[in-house]
Amino acid sequence: MAAPMAGAGPGPLPVLRVVAECGRSRARAGELRLPRGTVPCPVFMPVGTRGTAKGLTAAQLAALGCRICLGNTFHLGTRPGPELIRRSGGLHGFMDWPHNLLTDSGGFQMVSLAQLSEVSEEGVLFRPPHGGDEILLSPEKSIEIQNALGADIVMQLDDVVSSTTTGPRVEEAMDRSVRWLDRCVAAHARPGEQLLFAIIQGGLEPALRQRCIQAMTQRDVPGFAIGGLSGGEDKGRFWRAVKFSAERLPRDKPRYLMGVGYATDLVVCVALGCDMFDCVFPTRTARFGSALVPWGSLQLKNQQFAKDFRPIDEDCACPTCQRHSRAYLHALLRSETAALHLLTLHNVAYQMKLMGSIRESILRQRFPEFVREFMDTMYGGRGGAPAWVREALASVGITLD
Amino acid sequence: MKMKLQLLGAGCGRLGTLVGLGRSGAGALALPGCLLYTRTGSAPHLTHDTLREVRGVPGVAQLPLPALAEIHDVLEEYKEGAAKFIGMPDAVLYCSLHDPVSPCPSGYNTNKTVSLWGSSGRMEMTVSKFMDIQRVIQPDWFQCISDGDTISGEVGRKRAKKSVDRSLSFLDVCLQLQEKSPELQGSVMFGAIEGGDILEERLRSARETAKRPVGGFLLDGFQGCAMATETKLKLIASVTAELPEDKPRIIHGVGKPDEVLECIERGVDIFESFFPFQVTERGCALVFSYDCHPDPETAVLTQNGAQDLEKIGAEENQDEISKADPEMTPFEICLKDKRYQDDFGPLLEGCTCYCCQRHTCAYVHHLLVTNELLAGVLLMMHNFQHYFGFFSAIRDALRDNKLDQLKNLVFRQALQGPVNAKLSQ
Numbered sequence: 001m002a003a004p005m006a007g008a009g010p011g012p013l014p015v016l017r018v019v020a021e022c023g024r025s026r027a028r029a030g031e032l033r034l035p036r037g038t039v040p041c042p043v044f045m046p047v048g049t050r051g052t053a054k055g056l057t058a059a060q061l062a063a064l065g066c067r068i069c070l071g072n073t074f075h076l077g078t079r080p081g082p083e084l085i086r087r088s089g090g091l092h093g094f095m096d097w098p099h100n101l102l103t104d105s106g107g108f109q110m111v112s113l114a115q116l117s118e119v120s121e122e123g124v125l126f127r128p129p130h131g132g133d134e135i136l137l138s139p140e141k142s143i144e145i146q147n148a149l150g151a152d153i154v155m156q157l158d159d160v161v162s163s164t165t166t167g168p169r170v171e172e173a174m175d176r177s178v179r180w181l182d183r184c185v186a187a188h189a190r191p192g193e194q195l196l197f198a199i200i201q202g203g204l205e206p207a208l209r210q211r212c213i214q215a216m217t218q219r220d221v222p223g224f225a226i227g228g229l230s231g232g233e234d235k236g237r238f239w240r241a242v243k244f245s246a247e248r249l250p251r252d253k254p255r256y257l258m259g260v261g262y263a264t265d266l267v268v269c270v271a272l273g274c275d276m277f278d279c280v281f282p283t284r285t286a287r288f289g290s291a292l293v294p295w296g297s298l299q300l301k302n303q304q305f306a307k308d309f310r311p312i313d314e315d316c317a318c319p320t321c322q323r324h325s326r327a328y329l330h331a332l333l334r335s336e337t338a339a340l341h342l343l344t345l346h347n348v349a350y351q352m353k354l355m356g357s358i359r360e361s362i363l364r365q366r367f368p369e370f371v372r373e374f375m376d377t378m379y380g381g382r383g384g385a386p387a388w389v390r391e392a393l394a395s396v397g398i399t400l401d
Numbered sequence: 402m403k404m405k406l407q408l409l410g411a412g413c414g415r416l417g418t419l420v421g422l423g424r425s426g427a428g429a430l431a432l433p434g435c436l437l438y439t440r441t442g443s444a445p446h447l448t449h450d451t452l453r454e455v456r457g458v459p460g461v462a463q464l465p466l467p468a469l470a471e472i473h474d475v476l477e478e479y480k481e482g483a484a485k486f487i488g489m490p491d492a493v494l495y496c497s498l499h500d501p502v503s504p505c506p507s508g509y510n511t512n513k514t515v516s517l518w519g520s521s522g523r524m525e526m527t528v529s530k531f532m533d534i535q536r537v538i539q540p541d542w543f544q545c546i547s548d549g550d551t552i553s554g555e556v557g558r559k560r561a562k563k564s565v566d567r568s569l570s571f572l573d574v575c576l577q578l579q580e581k582s583p584e585l586q587g588s589v590m591f592g593a594i595e596g597g598d599i600l601e602e603r604l605r606s607a608r609e610t611a612k613r614p615v616g617g618f619l620l621d622g623f624q625g626c627a628m629a630t631e632t633k634l635k636l637i638a639s640v641t642a643e644l645p646e647d648k649p650r651i652i653h654g655v656g657k658p659d660e661v662l663e664c665i666e667r668g669v670d671i672f673e674s675f676f677p678f679q680v681t682e683r684g685c686a687l688v689f690s691y692d693c694h695p696d697p698e699t700a701v702l703t704q705n706g707a708q709d710l711e712k713i714g715a716e717e718n719q720d721e722i723s724k725a726d727p728e729m730t731p732f733e734i735c736l737k738d739k740r741y742q743d744d745f746g747p748l749l750e751g752c753t754c755y756c757c758q759r760h761t762c763a764y765v766h767h768l769l770v771t772n773e774l775l776a777g778v779l780l781m782m783h784n785f786q787h788y789f790g791f792f793s794a795i796r797d798a799l800r801d802n803k804l805d806q807l808k809n810l811v812f813r814q815a816l817q818g819p820v821n822a823k824l825s826q
Contacts, residue, residue: 051767055774057451057755080767084743088763096759287774307478319450323488327479331441331472335520337774338443345448 015195015222016041016254016275022367025396026246026273029362032068032254035152035193036092036100039067041254042270042358044261044351045102045278050075051085051095054283055341056348058096064318064345065352067099068152070278073145074106074126078135082148090150101151102278105142105184105199107160108259119159121176139183143196147189155225156184158199163233170203173228177201178215185219197256199227204237206244213248223254226274230259239268239392246273263292263354264385267374268392270358271367282351286343289333291326292350294377298326300343305330318349368398375400404589404616406432406647409800415670416799419649423493423541424484424587428460432649433665433799434792436463436495437785438674442487444785445678446777449488454755455782457789461493463673464540465500467519470526473534482539496540498547498593501624501654501675507553512567515546528571532578535585542589542617544651546571549621551597552628561597564622565606568595572613589616591651594640598628603636607643617649620669624654634663641668658689658732658791659815662808665795672792677784680733684769686748686780687787689732689814691794693806731815736780741766754786755779 018030032039046053046061049072053061061069071091076082088094091101107124118125123138135141142157157180159173181198188196198216202208216224226245229238242257246269249255254275260266261279269277282292289301291312298305298312311321312329320329320342332339361370371393375385384390385400393400403426408417415432422428437444437459444452444462452458469476469483479486484494499505499517509516509523515531517524526534531546547568551561572592579585592615596602610618620640623633641650649670655661656676664672680687729735736748747757748765756765756779768776798807 050771050773051764052773052775055446055778057775057778058759059454059755060448060450063450075771079771080742080763084763084767087743088745088761094764094767306472307475309479319448323449325486327475328442328486328488331468331475332443334441334471335468336440336443337446337777338440338448340774341446341448341451341778 014252016252018252020363020365022271022362023365024368025271025371025393025398026243027270027358027362027367028273028275029359030275032276034068034100034195036098037067039100040356040359041275042266042355042362043068043276044266044355045070045276046283046348046351047072047278047280048095049280050079051091053344053348054287055337055344058098060345061097061348062099064349065356066348068102069097069099071095071101071103071149071151072106073103073142073149074108074137076103076149077106077137077145078132079130082145086148086150090148092150100153101149102153103146103149103151103155104258105146105155105157106137107142107155107158107199121179123157139180140187143184143187143189147194150190151194153195153197153223154188155197156181156199158201158227160201160228161203163203163229163231163238165203170205171208174202174208174212178212181216181219181221185221195222197221197223197225197254199225199258200245200249201228203228204233204241206241209241209245210248213245217250221253223256223276224249225256225258225276227258229257230265230279235386235388236391239272239388239395242269242274243272243392243395249273261351263294263351264375264378264389266351266354267358267371268389270362271371271393271396271398273396282347283344286347287340289339289343291329291343292347294374295381296378300326300329301333302330312346313350316346316349316353318346320346320349371398372400406649408646414665414799414804415668416796419670422461423491425491428493428541430460430493430671431792431796432670433672433795434459434670435672435674435788436461436651438463438501438678439487440465440500441468442483442489444781445681446774446781451755451778451782455786455789456753457786457793459674459789459792461495461542461671462489463495463497464538465497465503466534466538466544467500467503467517467524469496469538470517470524470534471519471521473537476534476537480537482537484539484541493541494538495591495651496535496538496543497619497653497673498544498549499653501656501673502679505550505552507550510548510550510567512570515548515571528574529578531571532575532582532585535588536582537584539584540588542591544591544619544621545575545593545615547593547595547619547621549593549595549624551595551622552625554627556597556599556627558599558602561595561599561602564595564597565602565609568593568606569609572610572615576613576615591615591617591619593619593621595622596636597622598632598636600636600639603640604643607640611644615648617651618644620650620652623652634667637664637669638667644668657730657815658691658811661791662795662804662811666804674785674788677788678781679728680730680784681777681780683726683728683735684737684776684780685726685729685733685735686765687733687784688749689791690810691791691807693794693798693803693810731817736762736765736776737769738766748783749787752783752787754783756783 146154159176256276257274261281305326308326419430592610651671741762744762
């Protein structure tokens with residue numbers, strides 16, 4: 001397993017090194033200097049919730065070019081528990097993953113498992129879905145678990161509300177997230193080895209986002225996440241909140257937009273100035289038989305693919321497309337888990353390739369052209385890109401057609 | 402190039418190699434050996450790159466017919482054969498009539514038809530339909546359609562005789578049809594020897610099938626547990642005695658290590674590898690030893706059936722044992738068991754497979770308990786490698802004249818009840 005890199009000089013090296021910026025939009029290409037190696041950005045991080053990149057081995061995930069992926073503190077914290085993982089050599093040792101890991105705080109489960117949780121100033125009270133005692137996930141507890149898991153980037157515990165929530169609860173959650181950030185920073189036992197990121201909250205309210213950013217940027221954290229979005233809110237309000245947040249976050253620190261993973265959203269949000277992304281979508285949709293392609297997705301369980309002897313994507317170099325046809329995958333999907341793994345391999349490869357192309361285009365000063373080509377391929381035959389996409393891109397100087 | 406069986410010599414049992422396999426003629430299979438079990442043309446749970454991490458993968462893969470029959474129309478339109486369709490263009494493929502893992506309900510065969518069972522249910526095969534499908538599969542080897550419905554309960558003489566008569570009649574028609582099929586000129590037909598548990602019928606089937614120009618023989622109807630072991634072994638020995646030395650003998654439905662050894666002693670060459678798959682599906686790992694030459698330091702431990710001194714004397718939890726899968730054999734450990742929750746050793750000490758080199762019992766236990774797909778991947782890699790290693794050890798034992806030692810080692814483990822490599826009784 002690779003040893004973490006030591007920081008040179010009196011203070012820690014800045015995490016983000018901006019290598020190129022798009023002349024028109026707010027997109028930037030760079031490098032994240034992380035404890036277990038440099039990761040090019042913009043970057044998409046596959047999600048391996050329970051210490052596994054789903055059906056893929058660690059070797060397969062690395063072979064696809066992935067150098068950072070996610071583990072989930074809530075799930076791993078309940079099963080098998082931080083102590084056991086600590087004894088396994090941390091999450092890296094447990095999964096045999098030599099590259100970088102990011103753990104979220106466990107906070108998002110507050111929204112997704114809402115019936116089982118109750119929030120107070122102390123923390124979040126969880127009733128685990130698989131039985132067992134109630135757990136109080138406080139900022140201190142979350143950091144303690146994340147310290148044991150040993151990921152290279154750890155996230156503060158934030159008070160997350162659904163993006164469709166309105167009213168005073170949104171403000172309460174934002175203010176509390178700032179207080180919890182301070183508690184997380186104070187509790188963090190391994191600041192030299194693990195980078196603690198703050199998470200900007202505030203729902204869809206610019207004023208709240210503004211206050212949150214003002215407060216959090218006063219804290220000395222190595223990176224910022226934009227949280228509380230991509231939860232089913234109106235796309236028009238989504239992109240505005242992303243843009244508003246990204247333009248007020250410091251230029252020289254990474255901006256991690258949590259939960260964003262559809263291809264179109266990735267392209268738009270890079271244009272709006274985000275550097276890091278994560279989402280269960282590509283790996284989850286693979287397990288439903290859906291293969292991602294530059295023009296959308298193929299539902300391979302559909303009868304139309306039964307005799308389609310082409311690969312998923314003729315231009316894709318992934319192991320699945322190199323060897324198998326849509327027809328074979330269709331047949332295999334009827335009963336074999338191997339089909340799910342083959343699709344997961346392809347979808348992760350697709351995401352890696354997309355981010356690579358985005359980054360390459362920024363480096364070569366042709367990001368706006370890339371965006372136009374991307375949108376054309378994705379929406380060309382369907383009446384053009386959705387309105388929200390056009391508006392979002394236009395707001396940063398990129399016009400389609 | 403034609404398939405040839407090269408035996409090493411009388412003293413070594415049927416130790417040898419099958420050469421000249423496949424389209425290229427470059428394929429080979431060491432004997433005694435096993436086939437790679439696949440489902441719809443894929444090693445279970447494994448993609449090409451994870452399968453490649455497994456050492457000792459056999460040169461011939463088994464493709465059960467039912468899954469292919471269900472996509473007959475697809476293969477027909479594809480035209481280029483099953484090997485290419487499944488993404489194994491260079492593999493040598495054996496198409497068996499049934500899937501060894503799927504149950505085959507009794508009572509559906511007739512004088513003119515045999516029923517196959519796939520994921521969409523029953524498919525009734527006539528001889529001509531069967532050969533139509535083989536023409537689009539274009540296998541390297543295939544089992545001739547046969548009536549093996551003699552394995553459920555008491556099989557009377559009449560039913561046993563029928564299985565032989567029908568199978569011979571199917572065989573003769575298939576041989577004629579094969580002659581007229583350009584697509585099947587390179588394919589080797591294996592004749593199925595039937596006859597249930599009636600010695601006379603078994604002998605008749607063996608002698609009559611041997612008269613036909615088949616490339617090899619399949620000992621069918623020995624699946625399941627209806628037949629008493631003694632009867633089974635006697636019949637197998639009697640059957641192989643009637644078969645020519647220079648053609649391979651496959652048996653279906655035999656997978657446990659002790660049974661494999663018994664069959665090899667009685668003239669069987671080739672086995673399936675569905676057994677490691679079944680072990681995987683119940684969340685278990687094969688850990689039986691086949692090392693006849695243990696390190697002197699560990700010799701004492703292996704005699705006691707334990708490989709880790711620290712764990713000797715640990716409490717046996719009776720509740721957990723009774724909850725174990727009833728299908729579990731003495732050759733495996735169940736990773737779902739709570740005792741592995743904090744076991745940071747590999748599944749099997751000294752195993753060089755991907756899983757044992759990089760992961761622990763604790764990790765695999767966690768994956769099983771949280772229902773993660775990766776559990777199946779890692780267990781399949783381990784179980785396949787261990788099983789293929791077992792066959793390699795058999796060949797070594799034959800070569801070194803140590804088969805008795807290997808037998809003793811395996812049979813001792815078969816008797817010790819659910820033996821766990823990390824705990825003594």
